[in-house]
Amino acid sequence: MASANRNRAHILIRKGRVIDPASGRDDVADLLIENGRLTRIGASLDAPGADIVEADGHWVLPGLVDACVHLSLPGSGRTGDIASETRAAAAGGITHLAAQPDCGPVDSTAVVRLIREQAGQAGFARIMPIAAMTQGLLGEQLAEMSTLARAGCIAVGNAGGKVANALVLKRSLEYAATFDLPVMFRPQDSALSAGGCAHEGPVATRLGLPGIPAVAESVDLSRDLLLVEATGVRAHFQQISSRDSLRLLRAAKRRGLPVTADVSIQHLLLDESALEGFNSHCHVIPPLRSAADREALLEAVADGTIDAICSQHTPIGSSSKAAPFPATKPGMAGLDVLLSLVLQLVSEGKLELSRALDAVTAAPARCLGIQAGQLETGRPASLCVLDPAGVKDLREDWLSAGNNSPWRHAQLKGSVKLTVCQGKVSWLSD
Amino acid sequence: MSWDEQQLQTHLDAMAAAINERFADKSPLLVGIESGGAWVAQVLNDRLPTALPLGSLNPAFYRDDFDTRGLKPTVTPSKLPFDVDGQHILLVDDVLMTGRTIRAAMNELFDFGRPASISLVVLFDIGHRQLPIRADICGETLALPPHQRVELRGPSPLIAEIRNLVVEDDTETRS
Amino acid sequence: MTPTLAPSSRVQLTDDGKLRHFLTTEHLPRSLLEDILDTAASFVDVGGRAIKKVPLLRGKTVVNLFFESSTRTRSTFELAAQRLSADVLNLDIAKSATSKGETLLDTLRNLEAMAADMFVVRHQDSGAPFFIANEVTPNVAVINAGDGRHAHPTQAMLDMYTIRHYKGGFAGLKVAIVGDILHSRVARSQVHALNILGAEEVRLIGPKTLLPVDAEALGATVFTDMAQGLKDVDVVIMLRLQKERMDSALLPSEGEFFRLYGLNNDKLHFAKDDAIVMHPGPINRGVEIASEVADGPRSVILNQVTFGIAVRMAVMSMAISGQDSDSNALAASTESMEGAGGARGQR
Numbered sequence: 014m015a016s017a018n019r020n021r022a023h024i025l026i027r028k029g030r031v032i033d034p035a036s037g038r039d040d041v042a043d044l045l046i047e048n049g050r051l052t053r054i055g056a057s058l059d060a061p062g063a064d065i066v067e068a069d070g071h072w073v074l075p076g077l078v079d080a081c082v083h084l085s086l087p088g089s090g091r092t093g094d095i096a097s098e099t100r101a102a103a104a105g106g107i108t109h110l111a112a113q114p115d116c117g118p119v120d121s122t123a124v125v126r127l128i129r130e131q132a133g134q135a136g137f138a139r140i141m142p143i144a145a146m147t148q149g150l151l152g153e154q155l156a157e158m159s160t161l162a163r164a165g166c167i168a169v170g171n172a173g174g175k176v177a178n179a180l181v182l183k184r185s186l187e188y189a190a191t192f193d194l195p196v197m198f199r200p201q202d203s204a205l206s207a208g209g210c211a212h213e214g215p216v217a218t219r220l221g222l223p224g225i226p227a228v229a230e231s232v233d234l235s236r237d238l239l240l241v242e243a244t245g246v247r248a249h250f251q252q253i254s255s256r257d258s259l260r261l262l263r264a265a266k267r268r269g270l271p272v273t274a275d276v277s278i279q280h281l282l283l284d285e286s287a288l289e290g291f292n293s294h295c296h297v298i299p300p301l302r303s304a305a306d307r308e309a310l311l312e313a314v315a316d317g318t319i320d321a322i323c324s325q326h327t328p329i330g331s332s333s334k335a336a337p338f339p340a341t342k343p344g345m346a347g348l349d350v351l352l353s354l355v356l357q358l359v360s361e362g363k364l365e366l367s368r369a370l371d372a373v374t375a376a377p378a379r380c381l382g383i384q385a386g387q388l389e390t391g392r393p394a395s396l397c398v399l400d401p402a403g404v405k406d407l408r409e410d411w412l413s414a415g416n417n418s419p420w421r422h423a424q425l426k427g428s429v430k431l432t433v434c435q436g437k438v439s440w441l442s443d
Numbered sequence: 444m445s446w447d448e449q450q451l452q453t454h455l456d457a458m459a460a461a462i463n464e465r466f467a468d469k470s471p472l473l474v475g476i477e478s479g480g481a482w483v484a485q486v487l488n489d490r491l492p493t494a495l496p497l498g499s500l501n502p503a504f505y506r507d508d509f510d511t512r513g514l515k516p517t518v519t520p521s522k523l524p525f526d527v528d529g530q531h532i533l534l535v536d537d538v539l540m541t542g543r544t545i546r547a548a549m550n551e552l553f554d555f556g557r558p559a560s561i562s563l564v565v566l567f568d569i570g571h572r573q574l575p576i577r578a579d580i581c582g583e584t585l586a587l588p589p590h591q592r593v594e595l596r597g598p599s600p601l602i603a604e605i606r607n608l609v610v611e612d613d614t615e616t617r618s
Numbered sequence: 619m620t621p622t623l624a625p626s627s628r629v630q631l632t633d634d635g636k637l638r639h640f641l642t643t644e645h646l647p648r649s650l651l652e653d654i655l656d657t658a659a660s661f662v663d664v665g666g667r668a669i670k671k672v673p674l675l676r677g678k679t680v681v682n683l684f685f686e687s688s689t690r691t692r693s694t695f696e697l698a699a700q701r702l703s704a705d706v707l708n709l710d711i712a713k714s715a716t717s718k719g720e721t722l723l724d725t726l727r728n729l730e731a732m733a734a735d736m737f738v739v740r741h742q743d744s745g746a747p748f749f750i751a752n753e754v755t756p757n758v759a760v761i762n763a764g765d766g767r768h769a770h771p772t773q774a775m776l777d778m779y780t781i782r783h784y785k786g787g788f789a790g791l792k793v794a795i796v797g798d799i800l801h802s803r804v805a806r807s808q809v810h811a812l813n814i815l816g817a818e819e820v821r822l823i824g825p826k827t828l829l830p831v832d833a834e835a836l837g838a839t840v841f842t843d844m845a846q847g848l849k850d851v852d853v854v855i856m857l858r859l860q861k862e863r864m865d866s867a868l869l870p871s872e873g874e875f876f877r878l879y880g881l882n883n884d885k886l887h888f889a890k891d892d893a894i895v896m897h898p899g900p901i902n903r904g905v906e907i908a909s910e911v912a913d914g915p916r917s918v919i920l921n922q923v924t925f926g927i928a929v930r931m932a933v934m935s936m937a938i939s940g941q942d943s944d945s946n947a948l949a950a951s952t953e954s955m956e957g958a959g960g961a962r963g964q965r
């Protein structure tokens with residue numbers, strides 16, 4: 014569909030397998046959306062005047078929550094715009110996107126307003142901006158966290174950028190804690206990773222690519238965890254990539270620290286071997302690490318050490334990827350394939366279905382502290398209807414303006430028939 | 444059809460005699476074309492009353508079919524242990540076919556210097572010439588149909604015989 | 619379905635195994651590396667002729683694209699191309715448009731009108747020649763003259779030629795490579811070539827700060843001690859130490875490096891009595907190698923340079939030949955698809 018529906022939905026979804034990880038529900042039922050609100054879930058519902066969606070053989074899921082997306086605002090160096098990218102999200106069953114502060118950056122209410130306006134106009138998905146923690150994301154002076162939160166930001170973060178020193182970091186965390194704002198961390202020590210573009214390991218050695226050692230992440234994570242403990246701030250660690258980090262996270266959770274974590278979908282499916290032939294589509298930060306790291310990340314998602322799976326969607330224009338590997342911009346587009354790739358992990362036996370779906374619905378909502386990712390009656394409906402066996406042919410159906418993905422021409426399982434976002438239809442397949 | 448050792452030795456004796464008769468006063472240099480011509484040159488040199496200075500050419504870099512056949516790593520590079528300037532060269536090959544190998548060998552010779560003359564000595568001319576190149580001394584002249592060649596094998600047993608070839612486009616394979 | 623990955627040899631070779639780009643020694647078949655050495659052998663004498671040329675690449679255009687300056691390497695490539703009778707164009711891109719921000723892709727597009735038959739590329743980014751061969755100009759033979767830390771295959775092959783010349787072959791050979799392995803594209807290419815050609819053991823010697831992580835994964839044994847590393851080796855290859863390494867907390871001083879890893883006669887005694895000493899050049903006297911060794915009887919450093927021209931001639935002619943046979947194959951299959959019957963005309 015070219016543009017989202019402006020009207021509040023009045024839809025009866027019949028006989029779908031309704032899966033709601035938050036409540037543990039998994040059964041065949043009807044769902045009724047009236048005036049945009051999810052009013053009833055039950056057997057053989059009646060709804061005169063409602064649009065009927067036959068969901069026999071389909072799944073009905075809460076709208077997906079993507080905890081990490083890099084928006085394409087002018088000047089961000091990314092391709093596409095909020096309309097094109099949120100449309101790709103909607104077609105992939107995603108209704109809520111947490112936008113990283115590095116588009117802008119998000120350190121003024123004007124930028125927050127711009128994001129919310131453009132998202133609202135396009136109407137494909139709800140964008141929840143994360144505010145910059147420091148001014149200009151330069152890591153030196155505090156940003157106006159309270160004002161930005163009031164304008165609609167749900168959390169603060171430094172988008173993986175360097176913070177000048179431990180003192181500035183501690184004060185930033187204390188300030189965020191004042192307003193009970195969660196802080197998003199992307200741990201990577203800047204000096205240890207300077208100039209690097211690949212995991213420091215046998216593949217980078219052979220390809221002669223400057224490496225980023227795993228310890229760059231765990232050194233930073235270790236410091237961050239100690240400061241989180243000292244300041245009492247709510248913390249979410251993004252795009253964890255190495256085994257060593259998982260050790261630290263497990264210990265922190267055992268001690269009862271209020272920390273959560275996510276991993277990007279590509280780190281669960283790919284490892285450093287994907288770089289062979291200098292494949293610049295696999296140039297991402299944090300880098301794709303070893304097969305052992307990948308296995309450990311999958312186990313961590315399974316046991317809940319890692320709460321959520323995100324796309325880390327970064328749409329990049331082809332000219333920025335058409336260059337020798339180290340000269341390309343890092344990042345992978347992922348909104349088109351997040352759901353299908355999660356289903357692929359389930360079908361390969363790497364994750365249980367319930368945990369996998371939880372990792373992209375209720376869990377990221379919890380990490381971000383937002384009301385989403387659940388099928389809750391009485392609230393505006395955000396859900397999707399999925400044909401788990403249907404083929405999504407990305408050769409035809411890819412929607413993001415960024416073609417930078419190894420799955421750009423793949424055929425994956427899992428095609429979304431209908432997405433409803435905050436009570437309005439945001440995607441309807443033909 | 445074939446030639447046994449005795450028939451070939453008879454040809455080689457006649458060729459050596461012809462060389463001696465026509466070129467003895469010119470103090471020529473003997474240059475064989477790898478690999479069959481180099482062998483023939485050595486055999487002729489052994490029959491001459493006085494041995495001539497002997498060299499060999501491998502004109503692989505001067506062939507006209509580099510674009511289609513490519514470059515094969517050559518094991519025996521050209522070896523000319525003398526100055527060619529102002530000299531009379533006897534270029535020797537075992538079988539004269541289209542004449543292109545001789546053309547390539549002459550081009551290579553001229554990159555070494557400027558000979559006073561080049562004369563061609565071959566054991567067999569099989570009548571397939573595509574260029575205006577002819578033998579000055581020839582063991583035996585034949586008129587073979589396009590699909591036939593003469594193959595020389597040796598040194599023991601020394602034998603030459605006519606072979607049929609399967610011709611496909613520009614590439615030739617032995618049947 | 620996970621995406622498929624292209625191994626480097628698929629890019630470098632035609633369907634029937636001929637060389638069409640020379641980007642890295644890694645993953646190439648042994649027979650091909652030996653062909654390069656054999657072909658180079660037949661080119662060695664060309665420099666001794668009155669006319670130091672053969673007409674193999676006559677009418678072909680070779681473009682030297684050097685994004686990283688290097689007079690030495692560039693002049694050997696230029697000389698090699700000229701000895702093959704090719705027309706040579708030198709583009710010193712380091713000083714021109716790309717400094718103004720023109721991308722590599724744009725630079726190459728602008729060169730399309732020149733109808734080059736071959737690019738010789740040196741670039742600071744690992745993988746640049748792969749990018750060019752794969753995605754920009756697959757029908758122009760690309761020769762890698764050095765990319766980032768990744769590969770310097772022609773240097774490795776001239777080193778292999780040198781070793782074969784002095785040692786007769788590679789079986790049973792122990793070769794030590796000493797110095798800044800971490801930043802060395804030459805070392806990586808040498809390790810691959812030595813393993814493919816059948817050397818018995820390749821050793822990498824240096825301080826931990828100059829050894830890459832997982833160096834063993836390259837196919838070598840790692841030593842941090844010269845006495846142990848050089849014990850009974852047949853060939854010692856010393857690498858150049860850049861002055862910048864002292865500034866980036868990798869080494870304290872040239873003096874300490876020389877004391878521990880610099881090659882002098884004392885340390886050379888650990889190697890076999892007939893071991894040869896090599897260096898890709900230019901040498902830093904008193905830093906990685908003492909003059910007594912560089913100028914001594916076991917050093918073959920000067921001959922490496924002579925062999926370099928012949929090796930580059932070999933690689934260039936093989937790659938052009940591979941590209942030509944590729945386009946002929948393509949033309950032939952197009953013809954047969956279009957139903958153009960009959961034998962092709964005599965040339």
